[in-house]
Amino acid sequence: MTTTVHPKTSPEVGGIGHAVRRKEDDRFIQGAGRYLDDIVLPGMLHMAIVRSPIAHGRIRSIDTSAAEQTEGVVAVITGQMLAEHNLAWMPTLSGDTQAVLATDKVRYQGQEVAAVVATDPYIARDAASLVFVDYEELPAITSPQQALEPGAPVIRDDKEGKTDNVAYIWEAGDKEATDAAFAKADVVVTLDTHYPRSHPSPLETCGALADVNPATGEATIYLTSQAPHAHRTLFALVAGLPEENIRIVSPDIGGGFGNKVPIYPGYVVATVASLLLGKPVKWVETRTENLISTGFARDYHMHGELALTSDGRILAMRASILSDQGAFYADAQPSRFRAGLFHICTGSYDFGAAHVTAKGAYTNKAPGGVAYRCSFRVTEASYLIERLVDNAAWKLGMDPAEFRMKNFIRPEQFPYRSPTGFVYDSGDYHTALREAMKLVDYEGWRRKQAEGHPEGKLYGVGIASFTEVVGAGNSKEYDIAGIKMFDSAELRIHPTGKAILKLGVRTQGQGHETTFAQIVAEELGIPYTDVKVQEGDTDNTPYGLGTYASRSTPVGGAATAVVARRIREKAKKIAAHLLEASEDDLEWEPGRFFVRGTDKGVTIQEVAFAAYTNPPEGLEAGLEDVCYYDPPNMTYPFGSYIVVVEVDPGDGTWKVVDMAAVDDCGVRINPMIVEGQIMGGLTEGFAKANMQWITFDEQGNCIGSNFLDYLVPTAWETPRFKLGATVTPSPHHPLGAKGVGESATVGSPAAYVNAVLDALRRAGHPVENIDMPVLPHRVWGAIQGVAVKP
Amino acid sequence: MYPPRFEYSAPRSLEEALDLLAEVGDEGRVLAGGQSLLPMMKLRLAAPAHLVDINRLPGLGSITDTNGEISIGALVRHADVATDPTVAAHAPLLAAAAPWIADPLVRNRGTLCGSVAHCDPEGDWNSLMLAVGATVVATSREGTRTIPIADFVVDFFTNALRPGEMVTEVRVPKAGPRTGGAYLKLERKIGDYATVGVATHLRLDESGRIAQAGIALTSVAPKNLKVTEAEELLVGNEPSDELFAEAAEVAARTCQPTSDVRGPAEYKRAVVRTYTERGLRRALAEARGEA
Structure with missing residues (x-):
């Protein structure tokens, strides 16, 4: 573990460790990005979707005549029409099925029922309100508990023989060993908490522009996609289109956060419409459509237990989950585990046994279960263990930092096999927590807390020491529809020494155009400004599984390093030829080969030119290569976050007065971009802890269908963060890097909640739990000792 | 976000505008800042x-x-x-409250008069207007009339304007010596409507007794609520913590909050009590020149 890494390249070359400015920002800050809705094609039509106003109901009839007679309307598409092409249903990424346009029943408010295609978007929207659907309303199921009650109406009666609302049942770990450990425990601490439904709500909503050429059958589909290659293959498999005729173009993406991983009904219907009409068809969601129908996240009802010794050792953990899946089980995750990677819930702690059970229920809510800035349910897992650990320290009368230090996996135990089967690659949890305590002045805040707040408010200090699991994945355990979770990089060095790097991943704002250019700069000494990074167009990039779950640097970044090293090997042969020396006598320094012990050398640019003008005999011309990288393991970034809050007992409001975040994501390629990712994640974690959720009333109406009810923090509410770093390289990644995009969203929510609970507990209120979001009325209720809803 | 079709006119004189308003009647709406109207149209509400x-x-x-x-x-x-020197000098309560209206984007476009006319019970301005005793000036082809704010705010999204009338100005009494006020707003984030808002306003006489009191509440009734009973309780009396607690109790008892995602009614009632007390204390400190 170290805290600083010194760059090996000059600032002009800008290799690893240089906090260079992001190349892509020139166009973004000038408003010159090109997003899906900016694309206009000749003869383009516009599509609007007719959605169900009710949560559960049988469709008696659909009357499209008034819409069809509206001037400017070209077509009205219903599920019945899709069914004729066998496209009324489509598979989900979790092996379930999902209605494209409803034919039998609607199963959530906002579900797609029909689509109107018109010559302009205003007409399409006007005519959509003229499609009359006659529903026989059915009782709505709005919680998984309600869904599992005996006699509850069966939501998925489309599935033959289905008599209940169970979406899946799953378990992990060793029940017997866990039970034995609990039998020996001095103290058992439990926690019941709900991780509420949230939504990634990217700045740009989802959309598609499908352009099927009626003469050639070639389909160019512009798509807000985090995984264009995987989407191409799924389009081929689902729609039966020949894959060579499908070109997916993912243009500039205005944020994804997991929301743009699934295939949505709108994409399919726009493509079918273009196919049928022979014209380009554009569909772009409104904000409300995005929030009520596309991939939600979380919604886990969790029960956790820790078995403890009286002197503060954790012996074992039990966790059971009831997940609210909505109407279709559509978790966007590539593992063979039904609850994603939730079983990493033993976190940063070393103990012998754990057992996890999970059950998913269908409800009358939108489907999804996307990994919102999360590696497939690790967010819920990390939240549960970090809340439990704080409760354990509280119950034992121990300081929560001391309790963590006592139970952390020790540095010499890595690689560490967790009780549920993960192999953590590297870590030093004690140092990260110590650094965070120093950065925030932990002892100082504890003193101030003991002295009391000058205005009668309550100070609270909360910790979270998370471990993440990112970078899916090794091909043995992770795939999407059978496609293995490798990723790719193709690097071409041009004759003038400039380069283009083509990747299978897809940036949505993460800064790939800079970070991956810096990796090439590091490996070849070509200035990062000379390396163009291309992603998103399936005709022009090698196959990849896309960007989500912090996998781009662990997988795509590794592929880039490996392909650059292969090119360096070839470059060495050319250099030897140019220098009339033996390869064995050549040394490499960033950007240059030289003959050992002399000043005779050639630059990489000179070598590149020679590759096209003067290649050695027997060697193919050109300087390019491609790498498909299959990671041997996931990477396990970690960190410690400490939050200090002050709570106003008069109205239950709380604000963050200090916060320190120490992250260890191994080697940082661009420290500025890494810090930007962390600050964004800390902000999103704060949003979830403080204000953000999607809830439903008893009829299944979505509360949280626009930014008036679904709250996104502004600069005003967002806390100020102190960031720190430790560097524990990943032993198996070619650059020692780990993913970092999600660490802060995963790790921080528990720290905020723990801080508020600490404030209340130290003021004499024995509060076991407050669910997120920790809204003022919930805090007030906890202080008053009264139950409050919602 | 595509609103339904509508006609649009941009008159160049008040006379022309009033003619148009008379002509289009109930089908017409005045567009000033558009910060409430346009989102409602885009949402097709x-x-x-x-x-x-x-x-x-x-x-x-x-x-x-x-x-x-x-x-x-x-x-x-x-x-x-928020920035006008005349407001700062003579209506400091308004200047202090203005930064709590919505967010900077809305504040740059939205108008005070539009907000007053909108009569949204979650709007902040009408509580402030009720607390200070403002007057609304309404103009139509028939002429101009002034309406006390308490009469202007009729009900849920309902004002006292007649067909063809528009609000042309709002008048606020100048704060004299020995006055103070506060607007305390609980919101989930900047730009959110108030969960609870409490406007308080006090004027002391030369002996230090309360000569005039204004208390009005946001988001806890079908309209912005003037708490007359609490105001009457204060006037003529020596200010004290006990008196303020009593007035706060009256405000909490008088308001009619509903339970929703912003919190249960009992919670909102408790916040009304807390904020009325805090607001009165702050108003008193300001009136005494201590703040």
Whole structure:
């Protein structure tokens, strides 16, 4: 573990460790990005979707005549029409099925029922309100508990023989060993908490522009996609289109956060419409459509237990989950585990046994279960263990930092096999927590807390020491529809020494155009400004599984390093030829080969030119290569976050007065971009802890269908963060890097909640739990000792 | 976000605007800042057939000091109220409250008069107007009349304007010596409507007794609620913590909050009590020159 890494390249070359400015920002800050809705094609039509106003109901009839007679309307598409092409249903990424346009029943408010295609978007929207659907309303199921009650109406009666609302049942770990450990425990601490439904709500909503050429059958589909290659293959498999005729173009993406991983009904219907009409068809969601129908996240009802010794050792953990899946089980995750990677819930702690059970229920809510800035349910897992650990320290009368230090996996135990089967690659949890305590002045805040707040408010200090699991994945355990979770990089060095790097991943704002250019700069000494990074167009990039779950640097970044090293090997042969020396006598320094012990050398640019003008005999011309990288393991970034809050007992409001975040994501390629990712994640974690959720009333109406009810923090509410770093390289990644995009969203929510609970507990209120979001009325209720809803 | 079809006029004179408003009647709406109207149209919650855009009308954009009152024209934006020196000098409560209206983007476009006319019970301005005793000036082809704010705010999204009338200004009494006030707003984030808002306003006589009191509440009734009973309780008395607690109790008892995602009714009632007390204390400190 170290805290600083010194760059090996000059600032002009800008290799690893240089906090260079992001190349892509020139166009973004000038408003010159090109997003899906900016694309206009000749003869383009516009599509609007007719959605169900009710949560559960049988469709008696659909009357499209008034819409069809509206001037400017070209077509009205219903599920019945899709069914004729066998496209009324489509598979989900979790092996379930999902209605494209409803034919039998609607199963959530906002579900797609029909689509109107018109010559302009205003007409399409006007005519959509003229499609009359006659529903026989059915009782709505709005919680998984309600869904599992005996006699509850069966939501998925489309599935033959289905008599209940169970979406899946799953378990992990060793029940017997866990039970034995609990039998020996001095103290058992439990926690019941709900991780509420949230939504990634990217700045740009989802959309598609499908352009099927009626003469050639070639389909160019512009798509807000985090995984264009995987989407191409799924389009081929689902729609039966020949894959060579499908070109997916993912243009500039205005944020994804997991929301743009699934295939949505709108994409399919726009493509079918273009196919049928022979014209380009554009569909772009409104904000409300995005929030009520596309991939939600979380919604886990969790029960956790820790078995403890009286002197503060954790012996074992039990966790059971009831997940609210909505109407279709559509978790966007590539593992063979039904609850994603939730079983990493033993976190940063070393103990012998754990057992996890999970059950998913269908409800009358939108489907999804996307990994919102999360590696497939690790967010819920990390939240549960970090809340439990704080409760354990509280119950034992121990300081929560001391309790963590006592139970952390020790540095010499890595690689560490967790009780549920993960192999953590590297870590030093004690140092990260110590650094965070120093950065925030932990002892100082504890003193101030003991002295009391000058205005009668309550100070609270909360910790979270998370471990993440990112970078899916090794091909043995992770795939999407059978496609293995490798990723790719193709690097071409041009004759003038400039380069283009083509990747299978897809940036949505993460800064790939800079970070991956810096990796090439590091490996070849070509200035990062000379390396163009291309992603998103399936005709022009090698196959990849896309960007989500912090996998781009662990997988795509590794592929880039490996392909650059292969090119360096070839470059060495050319250099030897140019220098009339033996390869064995050549040394490499960033950007240059030289003959050992002399000043005779050639630059990489000179070598590149020679590759096209003067290649050695027997060697193919050109300087390019491609790498498909299959990671041997996931990477396990970690960190410690400490939050200090002050709570106003008069109205239950709380604000963050200090916060320190120490992250260890191994080697940082661009420290500025890494810090930007962390600050964004800390902000999103704060949003979830403080204000953000999607809830439903008893009829299944979505509360949280626009930014008036679904709250996104502004600069005003967002806390100020102190960031720190430790560097524990990943032993198996070619650059020692780990993913970092999600660490802060995963790790921080528990720290905020723990801080508020600490404030209340130290003021004499024995509060076991407050669910997120920790809204003022919930805090007030906890202080008053009264139950409050919602 | 595509609103339904509508007609749009942009008259150049007040006379022309009033003619248009008379002509289009109930189907028409005045467009000033558009910060409530346009989102409602885009969400298809409102579908006026005709918008009369008053942004080109001369003379409605100023704040003037006239005979003991501050006049705020129909095109004065929230942001102007926050920074105007006349408001700061003579209506400091409004200047202090203005930064709590919505967010900076809304404040740059939205107008005080538009917000007053909108009569949204979750709007902040009408509580402040009720606390300080403002007057609304309404104009139509028939002429101009002044309406006390307590009469202007009729009900849930309902004002006292007659067909063809528009609000052309709002007048606020100048704060004299020994006055103070506060607007305390609980919101989930910047730009959110109030969960609870409490406007308090006090004027002391030379002996230090309360000569005038204003208390009004946001978001806890079908309209912005003037708590007359609490005001009467305060007037003529020596200010004290006990008196303020009693007035706060009356405010908490009088309000009619509903339970929703912002919190249960009992919680909102408790916040009304807390904020009324805190607001009165702050108003008193200001009136005594201690703040």
